Structures are given as structure tokens and as C-alpha cells.
Amino acid sequence: MKLLKTLLVTAATLLPVSGYAQTVGFSQIGSESGWRAAETAVTKEDAKQEGITLKFADAQQKQENQIKALRGFIAQGVDAIFLAPVVATGWDEVLGEAKDADIPVILLDRKVDAPDDLYMTAVTSDTVHEGKVAGEWLKDAVDGKPCNIVELQGTTGASVTIDRKKGFADAIDGASNLKIIRSQTGDFTRAQGKIVMESFLKAEDGGKDICALYAHNDDMALGAIQAIKEAGLKPGKDIKIVSIDSVPDMHLAIAHGESNATVELTPDMAGPAFKALKAYWKDGTMPPKWIQTKSTLYTQDSDNMAAYDRKKDLGY
Amino acid sequence: MIRATLRRVAPQIFILGLVLLLNFLLSPGFFKVEMHQGRLFGNLIDVLNRGAPVALLSIGMTLVIATRGIDLSVGAVMAIAGAVAASVVTEGSHWLVAVFAALGAGALCGLWNGVLVAIFRIQPIVATLVLMVAGRGIAQLLTHGAILTFNDPGLVRLGGGTIFSVPTPIWLWIALALIVGIVVRRSALGLLIEATGINERSARLAGINARVLLVAVYLVAGLCAAIAGIVVAGDIRGADANNAGLWMELDAILAVVIGGNSLLGGRFSITASLLGALIIQSVNSAILLSGMPVEFNLVIKALIIIAILVIQSPRIKHSLYLLRASSGTQPPVERPSAPRRRSAGTERITEEGRT
Numbered sequence: 001m002k003l004l005k006t007l008l009v010t011a012a013t014l015l016p017v018s019g020y021a022q023t024v025g026f027s028q029i030g031s032e033s034g035w036r037a038a039e040t041a042v043t044k045e046d047a048k049q050e051g052i053t054l055k056f057a058d059a060q061q062k063q064e065n066q067i068k069a070l071r072g073f074i075a076q077g078v079d080a081i082f083l084a085p086v087v088a089t090g091w092d093e094v095l096g097e098a099k100d101a102d103i104p105v106i107l108l109d110r111k112v113d114a115p116d117d118l119y120m121t122a123v124t125s126d127t128v129h130e131g132k133v134a135g136e137w138l139k140d141a142v143d144g145k146p147c148n149i150v151e152l153q154g155t156t157g158a159s160v161t162i163d164r165k166k167g168f169a170d171a172i173d174g175a176s177n178l179k180i181i182r183s184q185t186g187d188f189t190r191a192q193g194k195i196v197m198e199s200f201l202k203a204e205d206g207g208k209d210i211c212a213l214y215a216h217n218d219d220m221a222l223g224a225i226q227a228i229k230e231a232g233l234k235p236g237k238d239i240k241i242v243s244i245d246s247v248p249d250m251h252l253a254i255a256h257g258e259s260n261a262t263v264e265l266t267p268d269m270a271g272p273a274f275k276a277l278k279a280y281w282k283d284g285t286m287p288p289k290w291i292q293t294k295s296t297l298y299t300q301d302s303d304n305m306a307a308y309d310r311k312k313d314l315g316y
Numbered sequence: 317m318i319r320a321t322l323r324r325v326a327p328q329i330f331i332l333g334l335v336l337l338l339n340f341l342l343s344p345g346f347f348k349v350e351m352h353q354g355r356l357f358g359n360l361i362d363v364l365n366r367g368a369p370v371a372l373l374s375i376g377m378t379l380v381i382a383t384r385g386i387d388l389s390v391g392a393v394m395a396i397a398g399a400v401a402a403s404v405v406t407e408g409s410h411w412l413v414a415v416f417a418a419l420g421a422g423a424l425c426g427l428w429n430g431v432l433v434a435i436f437r438i439q440p441i442v443a444t445l446v447l448m449v450a451g452r453g454i455a456q457l458l459t460h461g462a463i464l465t466f467n468d469p470g471l472v473r474l475g476g477g478t479i480f481s482v483p484t485p486i487w488l489w490i491a492l493a494l495i496v497g498i499v500v501r502r503s504a505l506g507l508l509i510e511a512t513g514i515n516e517r518s519a520r521l522a523g524i525n526a527r528v529l530l531v532a533v534y535l536v537a538g539l540c541a542a543i544a545g546i547v548v549a550g551d552i553r554g555a556d557a558n559n560a561g562l563w564m565e566l567d568a569i570l571a572v573v574i575g576g577n578s579l580l581g582g583r584f585s586i587t588a589s590l591l592g593a594l595i596i597q598s599v600n601s602a603i604l605l606s607g608m609p610v611e612f613n614l615v616i617k618a619l620i621i622i623a624i625l626v627i628q629s630p631r632i633k634h635s636l637y638l639l640r641a642s643s644g645t646q647p648p649v650e651r652p653s654a655p656r657r658r659s660a661g662t663e664r665i666t667e668e669g670r671t
Contacts, residue, residue, distance in 0.1 A: 032558065034462045034463065037460075156613070182607055184610055185610040185613065189556060189558075189559040190552040190554065191548060196604060199362065199601065199605060202358065202359050202605075206357075219463070222552075226551075226552065315460065315461065315462060
């Protein structure tokens with residue numbers, strides 16, 4: 001055992017010299033949500049699988065911590081940097097320093113307002129597209145029948161809210177049988193999702209006039225499911241439910257028939273990033289400036305229990 | 317006593333009536349209450365039910381504010397209590413154990429605030445700010461940053477269940493208000509709290525143990541917050557440390573203020589604060605029913621609340637008083653020497669201005 005350990009340590013110290021085991025510095029925003037915790041967990045897992053040493057820095061929601069971490073990574077001479085930027089602006093200088101040091105920077109999950117020659121690529125989800133996938137699912141599911149939709153929006157003014165609202169609206173635009181009759185913010189939380197859904201149900205004749213619910217995230221939908229149950233209706237049957245994120249609890253709800261569909265916002269932003277890096281290191285292939293992650297749709301036909309088992313320990 | 321209370325809360329009842337009328341105009345079915353699967357179902361029930369967390373908080377907050385203090389930490393304490401209850405119950409304990417653990421956590425938080433304020437003489441707004449910021453972090457540590465879900469029927473019933481067809485949270489806040497109200501009003505405790513709030517030093521010189529009293533009111537506020545935290549967690553069957561009780565301390569303070577209680581301490585009315593909580597919830601309900609674009613939510617709420625506070629301001633009240641006096645109807649004769657501890661709030665602020 002001890003011998004194995006010594007060997008491993010020796011190997012780990014020798015490998016960078018031989019140019020194989022690479023070191024990547026990852027500056028994460030923090031752990032403000034379950035999804036963020038899952039992203040961190042998945043990135044660490046990916047790094048282990050790829051045989052890459054990951055240096056992790058938690059910025060606790062502060063840009064100055066991220067800049068400090070980036071300068072630290074540059075000083076240590078890492079082979080690449082992953083950055084999940086907490087804000088969009090103010091990165092030019094430190095990204096310039098990384099460029100001067102010839103260290104490729106890959107943005108995860110969010111983009112920055114900086115000239116795009118300062119970073120290698122950005123791996124993000126297209127939030128407008130997520131809304132569109134949800135809208136198209138609903139359009140197919142109702143199959144031309146008239147359907148009144150209520151919408152639970154995210155935090156007012158947040159870019160995700162604006163995008164997911166737009167994407168959904170674009171998808172159902174032109175389908176005259178689909179109509180959004182009520183739209184309110186549920187602040188991305190379960191509690192508020194439940195409260196707002198209660199008022200929707202009361203305002204629309206005990207829910208009889210509501211055919212479908214579109215929630216900008218799963219948490220609000222999970223709150224709304226409880227409100228629908230308490231109003232004596234069957235979520236997933238009397239009222240169709242589609243939401244975005246694919247958190248483990250939503251997979252359970254779909255598996256139990258209490259919800260219909262969820263669009264995945266994958267926590268695996270690092271996977272495509274590592275892939276791009278490997279290709280770059282191998283033969284210098286530059287990835288496109290934007291790598292869009294897949295927005296997978298999970299419905300009642302998908303294996304939701306498997307998805308739940310895969311995700312339940314990621315820290316959601 | 318009931319007459320005096322009614323006179324004291326007349327403005328709040330009037331405003332609540334107005335806001336409910338607004339709700340009715342927006343949604344004609346507003347006052348309809350029906351039975352749905354053995355559960356009372358209707359907008360009015362929602363106002364009482366959804367107002368529960370703020371109503372619960374406002375009971376403790378009223379006492380704290382009566383001592384010239386403030387408790388900014390109650391929202392974070394809610395998150396802690398919810399996290400404690402959820403983690404105890406998911407570890408397989410009985411839900412009553414979870415409830416007592418959560419109450420214990422709330423009491424501990426209240427004690428911490430009380431000791432900082434009463435013993436270390438730190439200003440309440442600063443002392444409770446510590447826990448407001450740190451408390452949410454503690455709650456997140458307990459839940460590991462995730463939403464800790466549970467399905468224990470006992471705990472769920474406290475937040476989302478019913479007793480005799482009425483949602484449990486309604487019972488909880490009414491019962492707690494009755495208990496606290498009876499304790500402070502049927503004994504001298506309420507008077508002692510008011511005395512401490514008006515002038516702590518003279519209260520102490522008069523033989524009141526102000527220090528213990530201060531610790532006690534923060535303890536009660538912590539307990540109220542814990543109950544609110546359990547209700548919120550039970551309602552969504554999970555402890556959401558990031559969002560449970562977020563900004564709710566401000567709603568609780570607002571409820572106390574709408575209730576006509578002075579932030580400078582002194583005389584207080586729990587009934588009026590509860591009406592304040594119901595007014596806030598009715599405003600929220602009106603916004604939801606109006607179907608306006610969400611961007612208007614906060615603007616509408618702000619406008620309504622400004623209107624409510626202006627109606628209650630001493631200057632407007634005084635003008636109304638003068639208007640009534642000049643129009644011939646005899647205003648009630650005030651004798652400043654008469655002890656009028658629990659009387660109408662109309663003269664309260666002006667009187668206090670003089671003391």
C-alpha cells in the first residue's frame with residue numbers, strides 16, 4: 001500500500017515534466033445554489049476521470065476573490081484555467097495577464113463582456129433555447145387542442161428569466177390554441193411557486209381553466225405541484241407541467257407521474273471544456289468561441305429513476 | 317378592554333377592509349370559501365394561511381420593538397429552525413422531537429440576541445444583524461446547501477395540513493397570539509415592557525429587571541421565528557436554507573409599523589400588528605390577482621404601503637381631528653392626566669412626542 005502511494009506520488013510529480021498530467025485551475029463562483037454545488041462536484045469528477053489535476057478556488061460570490069485566484073493560477077503556471085465568472089464585466093486585465101502567460105482560459109456557465117480573443121471558449125447553456133424546448137414539448141403534447149397556460153417566472157429582471165420567458169413565447173408563437181393566461185414571478189423558490197400557483201388556481205375557477213403550467217425552474221414547479229394537489233387536482237394529468245433545470249426531486253416527481261417534462265440545465269459544463277482542451281493540447285485545434293451544452297428533455301418516457309440516482313449525491 | 321382594543325385598531329381594520337375590497341373588485345370570487353376534500357378553500361383562507369409566517373414573526377417583533385429594540389435576525393432564524401427540523405426528521409426521529417429541536421434552536425438564537433443587547437449593550441440593530449448574516453450560513457451548513465426534503469406527515473401537517481378543515485398555520489398564529497397576548501396583558505408584563513421601552517433607566521430605577529425582560533423578549537422573538545420556520549418548511553416539505561424567511565424580517569417590521577406601533581418603543585398592540593400582517597398579505601394577494609406584469613409588483617406594493625402609512629401619520633391624523641372639530645361634531649375630550657395605557661392609538665404618537 002505504502003509502496004503504491006509512493007509510486008503514485010512520484011508519478012504525480014514526474015508526469016508534468018513528461019508533459020502529460022496537466023493542471024487546471026478552476027475559479028468557481030461559490031455554492032449559492034444546488035446546481036452550482038453539482039457543477040463543482042461534476043467538474044472535480046471529470047478532472048479525475050481525465051487524469052487532470054484540478055486546483056479549485058471558491059470565490060464566495062466575490063469578483064476580487066476570482067481575480068486573486070486567477071492571478072494565483074497564473075503565478076503557479078497552470079496549464080489552463082476554468083472560470084465561472086460571478087459578473088460579466090471587469091475581466092479584461094486579468095484575462096490579458098493569462099493570455100500573456102499563454103494560459104488558455106475557458107469560461108463555464110456564464111459569459112463575460114471582454115474581447116473574445118482574451119479567452120479560448122465559453123461553455124454555456126442557451127437559456128433561450130431551454131425555454132424553446134419546453135414550449136415545443138407542450139405544443140406537441142397538447143396536439144392542437146386549446147390550452148390555457150400559466151407561467152411561473154423566475155426572479156424579475158434576471159437574464160435567465162428574460163431568456164426562458166422569451167424562448168417559450170417564441171416556441172408557442174403562432175399556435176393559436178396555446179395562450180398564456182397568467183404570468184407571475186415565483187422568485188425561483190419552492191415556497192413562492194406554491195403561493196403563486198395557489199392564487200392562479202383560485203383566480204381561474206379552481207384550476208379548471210388551466211391546462212398547463214410552465215415554470216422557469218424545477219423548484220417553483222415542485223412547489224406548484226403541491227398547490228395543485230391541495231386544490232384537489234392531479235398534477236401531471238389535470239394540469240400538464242413543464243419546467244427547466246432537471247433537479248433530482250423533479251426526476252422523482254416525473255417518475256411518480258406528478259409532472260410531465262423538464263429540460264436539463266446540465267451541471268457538466270466541464271466535460272466539453274476538458275474535451276476542447278485535450279484537442280487543443282493534442283494538435284492545437286482551436287474550439288469555437290461558444291460551445292453550447294445540450295438541453296436534454298426528460299419526459300415521462302425517460303428513465304427518470306436512473307437520472308435521479310445519478311444526480312442525488314451531486315449536492316443539488 | 318375589548319372596546320379599548322377595538323378603538324385602538326380601528327384604523328387597521330378600516331385599511332384591511334379597504335384592501336380586501338380592492339381584492340374583491342379584482343376578483344369577484346374573492347370572498348367565496350368552499351370545502352375541497354375536507355379543507356377550506358378560498359382566497360380569504362389563503363390570506364389567513366399565507367399571512368401566517370409574517371403574523372407569527374410580528375408577535376415577537378411587536379414585543380421587541382416595544383422595548384425600543386429591533387430584531388433583524390428572525391428571517392435567518394426561520395431558515396435555521398427549518399433546517400434543524402428537517403435534518404432531525406430525516407435522520408429518523410419523531411416529528412415532535414424535530415419540532416422541539418427547532419424551537420430549541422430558535423430559543424438559542426433569541427438568547428444570543430438578547431444577551432448581546434441586554435448584557436453587552438450592543439445596539440439592537442447591530443446585534444441582530446450579526447445573526448441575520450451569519451444565520452443563513454448556519455442553516456446552509458445544516459442542509460449542505462441543498463433543499464433538504466422530508467415526507468414526515470406530522471411535520472408536513474404543521475405547515476400544509478389542516479385541523480378541523482382549517483389550515484394548521486392559521487391555528488398556530490391565532491393560538492400563539494392569544495397566549496402571548498394573555499400573558500402580557502393579564503399580568504403587568506406588558507406594562508413593564510412598555511416602561512422599559514419608553515425609558516430603560518427609569519424603569520430600572522423603578523425596580524424593573526429590564527435586563528431579564530430584554531433577554532426574554534428576544535427569546536420570544538426567536539421562538540416565534542422558529543415556529544414560522546417550521547411552518548414554512550412543512551409547507552414545502554423541505555428546508556430551503558437559501559430562501560426560507562428571506563427578507564421576511566422586513567415584512568414583520570412593516571406589519572408592526574402598519575399596526576401603528578412606534579419604532580421608538582413604548583405602547584404596543586399585538587392585535588394591531590397581526591392586522592398589519594394581514595394587510596400586507598392582502599396587498600400581496602391583490603397583486604397576484606390583478607394579473608399585472610410582474611415588473612409592477614414591487615411598485616404597486618410600495619404605493620399601497622406608502623398610502624397606508626401616510627393615512628396613519630400623526631399630521632394627517634391631526635388634520636382629520638381638526639376637520640372633525642371644526643365641522644361641529646364634538647371630538648372626544650382628552651384628559652392628559654388620565655391613565656390611558658391601552659387606549660386608542662390616535663393620541664399615542666403626539667403624546668409620546670411630548671414625553
